[in-house]
Each structure stands twice: as structure tokens, then as C-alpha cells.
Amino acid sequence: MYLLDTNICIDFVDARNAVVKERVRTGFPAGLSVSTIxxxxxxxxxxxxxxxxxxxxxxxxxxxxxGVIDFDQTAASAYSSLVQRVGMKGRSFDRLIAAHALSLxxxxxxxxxxxxxxxxxxxxENWGVL
Numbered sequence: 001m002y003l004l005d006t007n008i009c010i011d012f013v014d015a016r017n018a019v020v021k022e023r024v025r026t027g028f029p030a031g032l033s034v035s036t037i038x039x040x041x042x043x044x045x046x047x048x049x050x051x052x053x054x055x056x057x058x059x060x061x062x063x064x065x066x067g068v069i070d071f072d073q074t075a076a077s078a079y080s081s082l083v084q085r086v087g088m089k090g091r092s093f094d095r096l097i098a099a100h101a102l103s104l105x106x107x108x109x110x111x112x113x114x115x116x117x118x119x120x121x122x123x124x125e126n127w128g129v130l
Contacts, residue, residue: 001030001031001032001106001107002027002030002031002032002033002106002107002108002109002125003033003034003035003069003097003100003101003104003106003107003108003109004024004032004033004034004038004066004109005038005094005097005108005109005110005111005112006038006041006042006093006097007110007111007112007128008020008024008109008110008111008127008128009034009038009042009059009062009066010042010045011111011128012024012062013042013055013058013059013062014055014058017111017128019127019128019129020111020127020128023109023127024127027109027127031067032066032067032109033066033067033068033069033106034063034066034067034068034069035068035069035071035075035096035097035100035101036068036069036070036071037071037093037096037097037100038097039063039068041093042059042062042063043056043059043060043063045059046059069100069104071096071100072103074103075096075099075100075103075104076099077103078099078100078102078103079095079096079099079100081099082095082098082099082102082119083095085120086118086119086120094112094115094116095119098116098119098122101122101123102119102121102122106123107123107124107125108122108123108124108125109124109125109126109127110124110125110126110127110128111126111127111128111129112128113126
């Protein structure tokens with residue numbers, strides 16, 4: 001039902017936002033997943049942190065628990081259609097994640113609504129509100 005954006009995953013894994021923690025906990029039975037695009041971002045992110053090894057281990061643990069959905073040909077077609085309709089942006093990973101959510105018919109969960117405001121037909125929820 002829900003595809004989590006990278007920022008929500010980071011907030012949860014790093015325990016930076018109590019609202020996100022609670023929403024992920026209560027939303028888990030409804031079906032939470034991430035795109036392989038988000039998984040890649042999570043695994044790259046810790047490289048510049050103060051504790052890259054610990055941060056990567058937490059990200060890997062999170063990914064073992066949450067459902068990770070492959071970015072497939074259907075998602076690639078959705079991405080192509082999306083870019084043709086609304087163009088590219090500097091946040092190309094956001095476009096890929098949005099297209100993946102559209103292709104799956106899932107609600108995208110983010111704390112950056114403005115990154116996805118111009119994506120027609122995308123259902124978005126902000127779980128990052130404190």
C-alpha cells in the first residue's frame with residue numbers, strides 16, 4: 001500500500017523523528033515497502049557519516065525487514081512517461097521513485113511533498129510532520 005521515500009527511511013533508521021517512527025510502526029501491517037532506488041540511496045548514504053559502518057548496518061537491517069521492490073520494466077516505462085509529461089529535475093532519484101510508486105499503484109510516503117507536487121496522479125502522504 002505504501003512506498004517509502006528515502007528521507008522517511010533515513011528518519012526512521014537514524015531515529016530522527018518520533019512521528020515517523022510511530023507511523024512506520026503502525027503502518028507496517030498495512031504494507032510498507034521501498035524501491036530498489038531507495039535501497040541504493042540508503043546504502044550509499046552512510047559513506048560520509050561519523051559512523052559509516054554502524055549506519056550501513058542499520059540501513060541493511062532495515063532493508064532486510066521492509067519489503068524491497070525491484071525497479072522493473074513497468075517502472076521504467078512509467079518513468080519515461082513521467083519525464084515526457086513533466087520533464088526532468090535535479091532530483092532525478094525522486095522522479096524514479098515517483099514513477100515506481102505510480103507503476104505499483106502505491107501511496108508515496110515522504111516528508112518532502114514539494115519534490116513530488118508536479119507529478120500527476122501520484123498519491124502522496126507526508127509522514128514527517130512533527
